[in-house]
């Protein structure tokens with residue numbers, strides 16, 4: 001859609017936002033500066049600094065989740081299974097069996113602590129004794145989380161043309177389309193499908 005309308009997609013790391021005198025501002029990137037009348041901050045767990053640059057103090061933190069993908073699990077798990085007691089999920093994927101869980105508060109920059117996967121594997125093996133845990137590929141992801149478990153989908157007060165859309169915690173995939181629609185409506189000045197006050201950056 002963006003490309004069809006003559007737009008351009010640039011994949012560059014942003015370093016900062018400088019507010020402009022009018023609407024929008026300048027996004028300082030590793031590949032130069034981009035002036036924009038409209039800026040939407042949606043950098044997930046990394047959004048806090050950009051929100052602060054834009055003038056919004058948002059207590060964003062990250063809940064880090066881990067999984068391990070077992071390429072040859074040795075057992076057939078046909079549907080996703082959760083162990084409430086063990087605090088993990090077994091999910092069959094095209095590339096193997098994924099064991100996921102855990103919630104770690106360690107900030108956005110700390111390196112992954114893959115030792116957190118070991119207890120999950122031990123508990124999974126207790127539940128499924130024939131599970132082959134050899135060759136597991138570990139992964140860590142950062143859930144962008146706010147203290148009240150609600151995202152910020154909001155203009156920045158005092159910075160016209162700058163909007164925030166992050167903090168969806170455990171449900172960012174589920175809520176992506178709804179958020180995208182709400183942001184599109186807000187920036188276009190259209191009425192939104194839902195009341196936006198609960199998602200305001202000013203609630204903190």
Ligand SMILES: Cc1cc2nc3c(=O)[nH]c(=O)nc-3n(C[C@H](O)[C@H](O)[C@H](O)COP(=O)(O)OP(=O)(O)OC[C@H]3O[C@@H](n4cnc5c(N)ncnc54)[C@H](O)[C@@H]3O)c2cc1C
Pocket residue numbers: 012013014015042043044045046063064065066067100101140141142143144165166167168169170171172173174175
């Ligand atoms: C283990 C785990 C399981 C999960 N399970 C589910 C689930 O079952 N259902 C569900 O709905 N959600 C789930 N989530 C949560 C979901 O993944 C997040 O809520 C969602 O990814 C947040 O989307 P986002 O676009 O805000 O952030 P992200 O997906 O993190 O995207 C942010 C993007 O910004 C980019 N970025 C960051 N900094 C910069 C920068 N300086 N310059 C340019 N780009 C930058 C990043 O590279 C990234 O592409 C899970 C998360 C984890 C960790």
